[in-house]
Amino acid sequence: MNNATFVRRGAWRGAMLSGLLLALLVSAGCSTRSVRRAAPVEDRTASGEAASAVKPLPGAENAGKPGYFSVRPGDTLYRIAIEHGQTARDVQAWNNLANPNMIEVGQVLRVSPPVGMTPSSTPAPVSTATAAAVTPPAVVARPLNPPAVTPAVTPSAVVPPGATQAPMAEPVKPGEGVSFIWPARGSVIAGFDEAKNKGVSIGGRAGEPVLAAADGRVVYAGAGLRGYGNLIILKHNDTFLTAYAHNQALLVREDQAVKQGQRIAEMGSSDADRVKLHFEVRRDGKPVDPLQYLPPAN
Numbered sequence: 001m002n003n004a005t006f007v008r009r010g011a012w013r014g015a016m017l018s019g020l021l022l023a024l025l026v027s028a029g030c031s032t033r034s035v036r037r038a039a040p041v042e043d044r045t046a047s048g049e050a051a052s053a054v055k056p057l058p059g060a061e062n063a064g065k066p067g068y069f070s071v072r073p074g075d076t077l078y079r080i081a082i083e084h085g086q087t088a089r090d091v092q093a094w095n096n097l098a099n100p101n102m103i104e105v106g107q108v109l110r111v112s113p114p115v116g117m118t119p120s121s122t123p124a125p126v127s128t129a130t131a132a133a134v135t136p137p138a139v140v141a142r143p144l145n146p147p148a149v150t151p152a153v154t155p156s157a158v159v160p161p162g163a164t165q166a167p168m169a170e171p172v173k174p175g176e177g178v179s180f181i182w183p184a185r186g187s188v189i190a191g192f193d194e195a196k197n198k199g200v201s202i203g204g205r206a207g208e209p210v211l212a213a214a215d216g217r218v219v220y221a222g223a224g225l226r227g228y229g230n231l232i233i234l235k236h237n238d239t240f241l242t243a244y245a246h247n248q249a250l251l252v253r254e255d256q257a258v259k260q261g262q263r264i265a266e267m268g269s270s271d272a273d274r275v276k277l278h279f280e281v282r283r284d285g286k287p288v289d290p291l292q293y294l295p296p297a298n
Contacts, residue, residue, distance in 0.1 A: 059108030067112035199280030229270025
């Protein structure tokens with residue numbers, strides 16, 4: 001092989017290597033540009049996930065509106081319903097809740113019927129048979145505490161020693177008045193304390209009658225609220241509820257209409273340290289001193 005032939009072959013190999021190297025560089029460049037274009041897509045996806053993480057809770061658009069309630073820490077559907085004079089079943093239906101135990105703090109629930117709808121638990125009149133089964137004639141014929149009393153008898157007679165006499169109740173709004181009677185015989189063994197005792201405790205013996213303090217509808221009858229034992233809650237109107245706790249037996253059912261003086265339970269000690277009736281009056285959902293609304297003891 002002469003020198004000229006060797007030089008030509010060397011030049012040809014150099015050109016081939018240069019072309020191959022250029023092709024590899026171009027390919028690498030294209031791959032790099034392709035990766036850089038894909039990066040913004042991943043960023044947008046991450047942003048979308050972050051946005052969905054702060055999705056408003058159900059009903060947030062109704063916060064603060066009349067007839068709606070924002071769930072607080074520790075709330076349950078039963079407690080919310082009771083505080084607003086509704087049954088848990090109605091509140092669950094109005095809010096399309098598949099599981100009544102799955103509510104979140106901050107969630108806004110409807111606690112009054114939608115326009116044009118009444119609660120499904122509108123009470124039917126109490127039949128003669130039902131009334132006879134749970135209301136002894138003597139109880140119906142003679143209220144436990146008739147309103148006529150001598151001026152010398154005052155509420156202080158049933159206030160525990162050392163307790164401060166509560167001030168007289170503010171006048172009841174027109175059309176919202178309810179006349180209450182005492183729900184049980186016996187002495188008041190614990191007075192009202194908004195922080196510790198949201199009602200009054202009336203002592204007695206197991207099995208003694210517990211009476212409806214006024215006409216109303218049973219919105220709760222059961223033992224699902226901790227600390228109350230066997231509990232009955234009556235709704236009297238849009239303003240007032242009464243609660244009767246620690247019973248040994250319940251004689252009425254939810255949605256049932258009851259009359260003032262009707263026997264609704266038997267006194268007991270369920271979830272309590274002794275036999276007693278814990279009696280609450282709630283005005284607009286807030287506990288108030290029952291002694292302000294009950295007639296003087298006789």
